[in-house]
Amino acid sequence: MAYQALYRVWRPQRFADIVGQETITQTLRNALEAHQTSHAYLFTGPRGTGKTSAAKIFAKAINCPNLKDGEPCNECPSCLAITAGTLNDVIEIDAASNNGVDEIRDIRDKAKYAPTSAPYKVYIIDEVHMLSTGAFNALLKTLEEPPSHVVFILATTEPHKVPLTIISRTQRFDFQRISAQAIYSRMSYILQEKGITFEEPALKTIAKAAEGGMRDALSVLDQVLSFSDNHVTLENALQVTGSAAQKLLADYMQAVQAHNTPQALELLQQVLAAGKDAGRFIEDLIEYSRDLLLYQQAPAMVEQIELGSVDEQFKQLSQAFAAADLYRAIDVLNDSQQQLRFTNHPDIYLEVATVKLCQTQAAATTATVAAVPETTAEISQLQQELKTLQQQLTTLQTNGTPAAAPAAVAPRRAAKQHTNVAAIYPVLDHATKDSLQQLKSIWAELLQQLTVQHRALMRASKPVAASHDGVVVSFDSDFLLDRANSNQEMVDALENGLDRLVGYTPKIIFVPQDEWPQVRKSYIKQHQRTKTPEAESAVAEKAPVISQAETLFGAEHLEIKND
Known part of the structure; x- marks a missing residue:
């Protein structure tokens, strides 16, 4: 007889053989024992998790005397x-190649006839999500009220593509991905039964590469066995899986x-x-x-x-990596x-990513080290202020009179930056209302x-004047402006974004709101005689009639519209 793949030879023949789906198999066994089986089931879940095997076992169990x-x-x-696969009363259908209305109508017509040699006629429709809309509609009535001797078992990897009208007429069971430990145990059992030696790390590598699918794991194991002459080694497992x-x-x-960086690039090569x-x-x-990050919080996991x-x-x-460094590494990767x-x-791309990872970590470390002296100096200054206050309190308690005022402590916060009027005035010389409206319309997209960090920094900003060569952006927070x-x-990121969105790169000037x-x-006063109509439109003072109206009625009651 020709060689059969492991996943075919070791296909589960009893519910107890299905790995990792104990809740589902127990529920089905209880229903069979109590004779409370349904007329239609829907088995969903990733590939290789036992859906079709469970359907065949159920077909055997419901017909077994x-x-x-x-x-x-x-x-x-x-x-x-x-x-x-020779019992005529158990019919397996691949919906991927039999997805038309005619095929489903044929099933509907034949379902009326009694089974020939078994108590129940069982239809197993695999990949049922591949049925056309017309085929689903043809199946609806039969699925809702089938003959008493018929059971439908639908299997799919994409339940979201199955109409809700179908799902509501079935009992749904969601098959979960099989854990790597369960896959490892099953492969170990199979190899021991076959008398084949193996290295434990090799099976662990295959179990992780299978990503929750038992069939995938056994297929890879088959390749490794052929590759390594019936001895499973870690080297061969890595070679086959590409890990x-x-x-x-x-x-x-x-x-x-x-x-x-040189060592990382050498390892990459x-x-x-x-x-x-x-x-x-x-x-x-x-x-x-991910594992390094999780190990810091949940080692057992x-x-x-x-x-x-x-x-x-x-x-x-x-322990050596900071959590923030691992976040950045995962983002880069x-x-x-x-x-x-x-x-x-x-x-x-791998080489670029390697250099970026090393430089990102180095830059983060440099920034942290650079921040330490400033923090230390600030702490020392606070300690000095606290000591001065304690001395004042002691003097008051002793003499009952205030002590001489201490020398003024230098402010910790840097002096407020002055507005760069020399840079703003040239922008206002050519500012237009259209340019400002254009920037306001794309500001959120920009x-x-x-x-994320830069967006948080710019959240308190808005453009207040604009020309083709520059844009004035106001901040309602002096701290964020600094x-x-x-x-x-x-x-630079803002200017590059403007170039992509509006086709030119205006210079950005920040100003306190x-x-x-x-x-x-001040600009209006200095340029009263020389300003252009466009600049006047962008930054002009309120007209006298508007000021008088605000005085009479209050600004909150006015709505100003431009002609």
Whole structure:
């Protein structure tokens, strides 16, 4: 007999053999024992989680005369025929290739006839979401009121594509992804039954690569067995799955943490030279970074995810990385993963991502170190002020008179920056109402293109005057204005965003909101004779009639409209 794949040879034949779906199998067994089975079931879940196997076992159990504890005997003629696929009363249909109205009408017509050799006629429709709208409509009535001897079992990986009218007529069971530990245990059992030796790390690698699908895991195991002459080794498992060894991932992240760009690039070249898939390598790095982050908060969870293979190097890395650094690393890797989908040169993006990871970590560390002296100086100054106040209090308590006023303590906050009138006036010379309205209309979209930190910095801003060469932006917070003025990276991002949105790059000048009216007033006075009509339209003072009306009726009762 020709060789059969492992997932076919070891397909579950009893509910107890289905791995990772204990709740569902127990419910079905109870229903069979109590003779309270439904006429229609819907099995949903990811691929390789046991949906079709459960459907076949249910078909055997409901037709088995020797049912025991809800399990089929697998020895009677009915069970043997269903296992071999030769029982005419159990009909398997692939909806992907039989998705038309005619095929479903044929099922509906034949369902009326009694089964030939079994108590029940069972229809198993796989990938039912592939049926056309007309086919679903043709199935509705039969599914709602089928003959008493018919059971429908629908299986799908995409339940959201199944009409609600169909779902409401079935009992739905959601199959979950199988845990890596359960997959590992099942593969270990199969290999022991076959008398094949294996390395535990190899099975753990396959279990993690399967991503919750038992069929995928057994397919990969089949490849490894063929590749390694009936001995499962870690090296061969890594070769087949395209994954990188944990030691290599740990060394790479250690180089990133140490800002050692040459070493990180050298390790990357080793990965590429070994023929590893670039997308798989980035996915492994994201998972490794995720595990480092989780281990800081929930070590037991990571132990379970990694099947107990957490080594000392991993623990040290988890302590060495700050959570914020891991957030940034995952963001960089995720961006690179998206870019890989649209390139034929993944090695370039991997190299760029590696340099960016190392430099990002270095920049973050430098910024932290630079902030320490300022913080220390501020603490010392506060301590000195506290000491002075304590001395004053002691003098008052002793003499009953206030002590001499201490020397003024230098203010901790930097002096308020003066408005850059020299830069604002040239903008006002050519400012127009149309330019200002254009910027106001795209301002929200412009801020959405910034990073989260930069958006938070600009949340208190709005454009108040604009020309083709410049834009005046007011801030209602002096603190945020000072931060914005000192953040050249954000200013560059704003100018680049304006270039993309409006087609030109105006210079951006920041001004305090409470100073803007005075700046505008001063400009009008100084340019009363030379200002252009456009500038007058953009920054002109209120007309006398408007001022008089506000005096008489109050500004809140006026609505000013431009002609």
